[in-house]
Amino acid sequence: MDHEAHTGHDHEHGHHDPAHEQEHGHHAHEHDHGHGHGKVSWAMAAQATLHCLTGCAIGEVLGMVIGTALGWGNVPTMILAIVLAFFFGYSLTLRGVLKAGLDFKSAFRVALAADTLSIAVMELIDNSVIAMWPDAMDAHLSDALFWGALAASLALAFVVTTPVNRWMIGRGKGHAVVHQYHH
Secondary structure, X not given: OOHHHHHOEEXXXXXXXXXXXXXXXXXXXXXXXOOOEOOOOHHHHHHHHHHHHHHHHHHXXXXXXXXXXXXXXXXXXXXXXXXXXXXXXXXHHHHHHHHOOOOHHHHHHHHHHHHHHHHHHHHHHHHHHHHHOOXXXXXXOOOHHHHHHHHHHXXXXXXXXXXXXXXXXXXXXXXXXXXXXOX
């Protein structure tokens, strides 16, 4: 049997017949288009990380602001910030996946698969930087140190998490799971 006829590829001319692929059960995700297995661009990984960082930053800032404004201690404030970072990180993904037509239970599973490791790494880096930064844990909302340490910790979290997301997407995990619902 002719391989071209079976796969829908015309290797000599670099063409393929998507209708033929569909007829024989071949799917686009089996071919590397940067959304799954294989080589993943740094831009794609950075975009996924930025998406995750947005939710984390919203939760982190809100948690720090609430805890600091209420005069809470460092540990409860940090716990609140972490909980809110996960909440907003998952919420942003949920919003997009629900728009694509998934039911809530399935969308929630996608959000967990897409964001858990990414948010966990970000929160580990972010909170470690703030905890180790001299006087950052005692800074008030009106202090430049509070906002400077928070901005620096989020920037470092982005830099460290981007390769993690690149690795995960390259293995069909993390934000690669979300990409299938954006087509």
